[in-house]
Amino acid sequence: MSEKETNNKKKTQQQNWEKKNNTPTIKEKMERKRTFKNLSNTEIKALFTKDDTTHLNYKKDIGFPGEYPFLRGVHKTMYRGQLWTMRQFAGFGTAEETNQRYKYLLDHGETGLSVAFDYPTLYGYDTDHPLARGEFGKCGVAVSSLQDMELLFRDIPVDKITTSMTINGPAAIIWAMYIANAENRGIPKDQIGGTIQNDILKEYIAQKSYIFPPEPSMRLIVDTFEYGAKHTPRWNTISISGYHIREAGSTAVQELAFTLADGLEYVKAAMSRGLNIDDFAYRLSFFFNAHNDFFEEIAKYRAARRIWAKEMKKLGAKKPRSLLMRFHTQTSGCSLTSQQPEINIVRVTLQALAAVLGGTQSLHTNSMDEALALPSEKAVRIALRTQQIIAEESGVTNTIDPLGGSYYIEWLTDQMEEETFKYFDRIERLGGVIPAIEKGFFQREIAEAAYRYQKEIDEKERIIVGVNQYQLKEPTTIPILKMDEQGEERQINRLKNLRKNRDNIKVEKTLTRLRTASMKDENLMPYIINCVHTYATLGEVCGVFREVFGEYTEQAIY
């Protein structure tokens, strides 16, 4: 029998099955819902068979791990060679308190650090700025100068452990402090490893911790790419993030499409500066969400790898390492509930498993108290243990991309890729990512999806356990984190003393040089590093940029 005849015969078998088992009567009378949809509102069929994947060519579309198009994973050995990095996002109060938390996490088997900064730091303000009132240490740790950075990493081997820092508007300055701290400890720049988030486009789109307008922001980012390519071969100079887009309410498809579109925008910006794509592309990293729909999330990560490899090839990347979409994952904060908080452990487990089956390079598992406050020690330990159980006990790490070849997964991966390319076309028709931001395109798409999701929950079309079904009459409570109430005062005093005791003439000199350089088109990284070495504060360095570059404001759309 020829292949065509075999296919035809199988097609008949599937059609027969559907005729028998998928009739309107069965759908109406025997199925629980009229339609079954995933979180991107895509209708999911009752059964997937070979017919749904016949258009895929194994070598071209699926392939092998560590080989183009990298659908099955970026490395040849994946978790058989090395487990993902267990990296818990953490930070609160003063640098001393957070330093203690890092040591606690490392003692319990964490393998990478991830810094959460407080709001004033994210906006480039020192703790004693009037707009910082009430915000000190609440959403992360305050880092106002190199001195705080020194305390934050005291007794932590920054040449051995990698550190990821969620910082965007002032990313170049905070990175400069990390570099300066390593230098002061005698560790050369080329030995430090880690990541700065440095992704301003998703700030305009979703997370909203922007400072400067798009043009100077992009310039600072390309400066970090250029500097990193020359001096810090182990540092990821950006983490192109879908996480916050998803948390703001997007669907999985929107998260995938908008993130990759942002990524391509950065590559084009760097290339138009004259950088060679193969010199910086291998230091681009990504960051995705892991939400509730298990298979959809797995398909999303797989699709992201294939799309990125294809697009980078189109842009002229030659080295295989430039084609790799390496990514961090965090389980979804917004999927967690304040009702019956302990059951969040189960949600996190499923989400983390999806990230692992999707081939993540590093992972943060949320703590059960996410919907109440910053995590307590016990809650974060259980979250870390969840990763360790997946890694050591579940057996899912024994083989690479275990779901590859599943009719449903391959169909869904392909479908999400198609939807992504449709979004790429729409963005291009709007003139690219930045014009689309300025027209409110992403913001509206996300607000629309967020509202639809909330309505589905309110109308019980979507069940959230403990929220709109299976509620308890008596609310359950768990202990939450208490912060040192004197921390803010201590931090402000520290800043006062710093300003008094440093060499203020040197500070002024380096700030003046930075101001002059920022009005020309020089790479600003060396100037910023010089400033922070003199203990110029975050607010002072950022103040120079605010003065030269101006500030961004958005139109409020809902």
Place this chain on the structure above:
Amino acid sequence: MEKKIRVLVAKPGLDGHDRGAKVVCRALRDAGMEVIYTGLHQTAEQIVNTALQEDVDVIGLSLLSGAHMTFFTDISHLMKKKKMTDVLVVGGGIIPEEDVPRLKKIGVNAVFGPGTPVNDIVRYIRENVKE
């Protein structure tokens, strides 16, 4: 025709989490209220001044940053100073249960935590808006 309820939805401070505020804006609008959304990064003074200028019946504050005690206290002081006794104040976001009694004491009428159906907010406003 019955006068429409006017609501100011505000995001105080540096907090950029605006998903909840936007969803609530749309739900209140769909329920027939007039909604004014301040956008992000508002100071307490800006919020109270906008509320006065727009002559609103309700101020809704959304905060996920943990800075709620500071901002709600500042806003309620300013409202007292400006004699805005006929304005209902509600809050939402990541606000620990144990802070709610303290917030009520300083004049916040209701706090809606994560998982609150938006219709509960609509109903609460309709039933409690001050004449």
